[in-house]
Amino acid sequence: MDLKRQKTEQAAAAHGFVIDTRRELPQTGAVLWQMHFAKNGARLLWLERGEENKTFAAAFKTLPSDDTGVFHILEHSLLCGSRKYPVSKPFVEMIKSSLQTFMNAFTFPDKTMYPVSSRNQKDFLNLVDVYLDAVLHPLCLEKEEIFRQEGWHYELDSQEGELSCNGVVYNEMKGMYASPDTLIDSALNRALFPDNCYQFQSGGDPACIPALTYEEYKAQYREYYHPSGAWFLLDGEMEIGPVLEKIGQALSGFEPQQEDHPIPLQSPVHPDETRLPYETGEEDIAKKTILAKGWVYGRYDEPEKDLACQALCEMLCGSNEAPLKKALLERGLAENVEFSKVDGVQQPFAVLVVRNAAGDQEQEIWDTVRTVLEQLAAQGLDHRRLEAVISRMEFRYREKETGGFPQGLVNCMKMLESCLYGGDPAQNLCLGDAFLRLREGIEGGYFEQFIRENFLENPHCAQVVLFPSRELGERKRKEEAERFRRIKESWSSQEREQVIQKLAALRAFQNRPDRPQDLAALPVLSLADIEEETPDIPQQVTEEAGVRVLCHPLETEGIAHLVWYFLAGDLTEEELHLLSFLQTLLGQTRTARFSVLELAASLEGELGRFQTSVEVFAPRGETATCKPCFAVHVSALEEKLEEAKELTREVLLDTDFGDLAYLRGRLRQLRLSLEQHVLMHGDSYASLRIAAGCSAKGGAREALRGVSMLDWLREMDSQFEERGAELAGRLKELCRRLFVRRRAVLSVTGQIPGEKIAGLASSLPEGEAPAEAASWFRRRQVREGILVPAPVGFAGKGGHLAQCGARYSGAMAVAARILSYGYLWNTVRVKGGAYGTRLAITPGGDVAFTSFRDPSAAASLAAFDKAGASLRELCASGQELTSYIISTIAATEPLLTARQKGMQAAEDYMEQVTGQMRQRDRRQILCTTKEDLEKVSRILDEICEKGGSCIVGGQEILEAADGALSCRRDL
Numbered sequence: 001m002d003l004k005r006q007k008t009e010q011a012a013a014a015h016g017f018v019i020d021t022r023r024e025l026p027q028t029g030a031v032l033w034q035m036h037f038a039k040n041g042a043r044l045l046w047l048e049r050g051e052e053n054k055t056f057a058a059a060f061k062t063l064p065s066d067d068t069g070v071f072h073i074l075e076h077s078l079l080c081g082s083r084k085y086p087v088s089k090p091f092v093e094m095i096k097s098s099l100q101t102f103m104n105a106f107t108f109p110d111k112t113m114y115p116v117s118s119r120n121q122k123d124f125l126n127l128v129d130v131y132l133d134a135v136l137h138p139l140c141l142e143k144e145e146i147f148r149q150e151g152w153h154y155e156l157d158s159q160e161g162e163l164s165c166n167g168v169v170y171n172e173m174k175g176m177y178a179s180p181d182t183l184i185d186s187a188l189n190r191a192l193f194p195d196n197c198y199q200f201q202s203g204g205d206p207a208c209i210p211a212l213t214y215e216e217y218k219a220q221y222r223e224y225y226h227p228s229g230a231w232f233l234l235d236g237e238m239e240i241g242p243v244l245e246k247i248g249q250a251l252s253g254f255e256p257q258q259e260d261h262p263i264p265l266q267s268p269v270h271p272d273e274t275r276l277p278y279e280t281g282e283e284d285i286a287k288k289t290i291l292a293k294g295w296v297y298g299r300y301d302e303p304e305k306d307l308a309c310q311a312l313c314e315m316l317c318g319s320n321e322a323p324l325k326k327a328l329l330e331r332g333l334a335e336n337v338e339f340s341k342v343d344g345v346q347q348p349f350a351v352l353v354v355r356n357a358a359g360d361q362e363q364e365i366w367d368t369v370r371t372v373l374e375q376l377a378a379q380g381l382d383h384r385r386l387e388a389v390i391s392r393m394e395f396r397y398r399e400k401e402t403g404g405f406p407q408g409l410v411n412c413m414k415m416l417e418s419c420l421y422g423g424d425p426a427q428n429l430c431l432g433d434a435f436l437r438l439r440e441g442i443e444g445g446y447f448e449q450f451i452r453e454n455f456l457e458n459p460h461c462a463q464v465v466l467f468p469s470r471e472l473g474e475r476k477r478k479e480e481a482e483r484f485r486r487i488k489e490s491w492s493s494q495e496r497e498q499v500i501q502k503l504a505a506l507r508a509f510q511n512r513p514d515r516p517q518d519l520a521a522l523p524v525l526s527l528a529d530i531e532e533e534t535p536d537i538p539q540q541v542t543e544e545a546g547v548r549v550l551c552h553p554l555e556t557e558g559i560a561h562l563v564w565y566f567l568a569g570d571l572t573e574e575e576l577h578l579l580s581f582l583q584t585l586l587g588q589t590r591t592a593r594f595s596v597l598e599l600a601a602s603l604e605g606e607l608g609r610f611q612t613s614v615e616v617f618a619p620r621g622e623t624a625t626c627k628p629c630f631a632v633h634v635s636a637l638e639e640k641l642e643e644a645k646e647l648t649r650e651v652l653l654d655t656d657f658g659d660l661a662y663l664r665g666r667l668r669q670l671r672l673s674l675e676q677h678v679l680m681h682g683d684s685y686a687s688l689r690i691a692a693g694c695s696a697k698g699g700a701r702e703a704l705r706g707v708s709m710l711d712w713l714r715e716m717d718s719q720f721e722e723r724g725a726e727l728a729g730r731l732k733e734l735c736r737r738l739f740v741r742r743r744a745v746l747s748v749t750g751q752i753p754g755e756k757i758a759g760l761a762s763s764l765p766e767g768e769a770p771a772e773a774a775s776w777f778r779r780r781q782v783r784e785g786i787l788v789p790a791p792v793g794f795a796g797k798g799g800h801l802a803q804c805g806a807r808y809s810g811a812m813a814v815a816a817r818i819l820s821y822g823y824l825w826n827t828v829r830v831k832g833g834a835y836g837t838r839l840a841i842t843p844g845g846d847v848a849f850t851s852f853r854d855p856s857a858a859a860s861l862a863a864f865d866k867a868g869a870s871l872r873e874l875c876a877s878g879q880e881l882t883s884y885i886i887s888t889i890a891a892t893e894p895l896l897t898a899r900q901k902g903m904q905a906a907e908d909y910m911e912q913v914t915g916q917m918r919q920r921d922r923r924q925i926l927c928t929t930k931e932d933l934e935k936v937s938r939i940l941d942e943i944c945e946k947g948g949s950c951i952v953g954g955q956e957i958l959e960a961a962d963g964a965l966s967c968r969r970d971l
């Protein structure tokens, strides 16, 4: 038996847990542990896998029995202090001082979940501790003020005053109920599930929230927040002993509670149509009716049906060309049609929403929906398209780029979405076979059958019609005012006095500051707790067919993430503009084989991703030379690598630039979007301009995406008649010169067999290697004003560490954070009125102070000059550095997906940054002293004196800055 397994088994036994099962899940490379706490039956699941970010979630089955939103109010309340941590917002305090990568809470129709995550074991334990105390010993059970603040309370200031209602959740749900979507959702649930908890609105209906009493709220907590009915979920690689110890300690005070709260399955119902008014302010309400229909198509333990339904939603209504949507739009029956599914509940259902219909065409709409579905079921769907839709879905499932949510959190939710109903927690983690079965089902008519069974002949469905009303809002407001008036009138003057007193007490409670000793009780890290080193990203450098290949054998679930870098160090400045233009064309311009639309369809159907970008690399501290590169990012399932190779080749080598009208259109679009972009993000153009005066890398970046690129686009646009054909020819020539093996570096992320990589590498012609990189990109350093046609302002000032003979160190990141959140925040933002400001010091050596939407850009330039002095003041004070250091570490190391890790390793390779250098940066951040900061402050003084500055702004802003600028130009 292996050691790790043995350790887990011993830890479980030592801390009161019984292991029920331990399973290896081959599709995910993870081990799933299922345990329960011997004393009271609390369930614990751990998805043990090679992921350094550790996730914990406490989850409770919470089944509403009315529309008061009690579980939503409890979710908010539990975040307002607990027995061990009696401060008003423990969560905000933890965010400021910990290395957390996620903290939040969610209320669902049948459960409430409290997740946290961190990469650091001790930090993770601290967060788990705070969360366990919050859910098991919340202060809100003793402090009615918390219920009143988060839920609802009456507001009455005097005997004569007007009575009203307030509260965080009450207001939140009032906002939600202003949306017709919430009305549809709640009406459909009520109609489809009349016999179980799903008929109720878990968030709370504002009309019902004030019916909730404090006693009932506490009773619901006691009923559902007991460990016997709870799940404690863990995900990732962790030292499990201390985690089980912590959870075991928290659970040990609870006796078993027998209630299990099963949710009865809803048997099929087919209720009458629900008809409801909704509020609209619009004048013309002739075509404002909204129709919705819901079909219950399966159970939580049929994930294949979920996927099939999702594919059908996309097939039927995914675009204006999709058959069901097209039929309704073409006949003028609606302006928009959406088809989606509601899952993560015991009985998932599909929802069709038809928007902006005429009230008298309801029958015609339902007839059309039926006819189209019947035709598709009888004559068959487009199977090639279905195949492509399933491919994209499978790609997204495997890729797991979860849009800001840690993967561990998504895994915890997936486990809960089956085990909450008594199912297997692994069910939704391993969907690979389900995709296979769906593909096999295409030809056998599985999807046509699905339409018949679930949409045409389904006995479990309901319809909702929302008709517009201009008077409803006014009527509701009058009714509400009348209701409050009557309530107040029914009270005696003593009762009114009580309400006034209670409100005063609530305000006093809210204004009471946290006691210092309570704040100090929150667990915080010390520097000694932070590991000195972080794991390196694995990278093997080989050569295949003359191409340098960087392999990152990370787990990517069968997806290959490729980045081709083509070295362009021999290009002239003018050719860099051309390169930047080329980047916006490839993949979106016709090729030898495909029209623009055909190309889009192929790239979408075969690949998960096809993107291009232009990058500039240089070793740290290097100012004389740089390596501009054209990058092509392709992600595809491993079995689609052959198609990826062919399509990449087609785009890179066979793009046809001969359609001059198309070319000119793209040129104009790019020019317009850049002009708009400068107005929105002038700060980044100012810093590009400054960096261009400091290094070759800065110069090349400015040529690719700065103001000088805009100059080139304007010139080409104005001379397009004479030079258009020549431009097309030069683009073609640039492709021929650039996209060759001798210029390529190929980054591969994923566990891809060597022979497949060799095949990719040999797909391009050999070509010639570029000449050595040149240095003439660097521009002259200036103090420049760039006039824009809008009353906005952006200030920038900075330079390069090399100007002061300095090199990057981790202490600079700490200094930048201190100044950005301290001195600059107070001076430029709070006092100066800018919307944003920061100091950035990159490992490459660029130093830039910037301000964003700044009404006093000239004053900001002067404020930047004093940043060094303010840092010295801080050093002389007794200010502690620890929390700044910890949050600098957290900020410099965001969570990365496997693809992003591979990309970071490849970029480090291109810049000659080694793992040791990254570890050194980290150590330097951790050991930053006031002496280090003092040194950084002198460097900042020198940069401000020797460096450049740039203001992007309107007439008045530039005039105010006249003395500080040496030259001026129009955008």
Ligand SMILES: [Zn+2]
Binding pocket: 072, 076, 169, 172
């Ligand atoms: Zn909320």
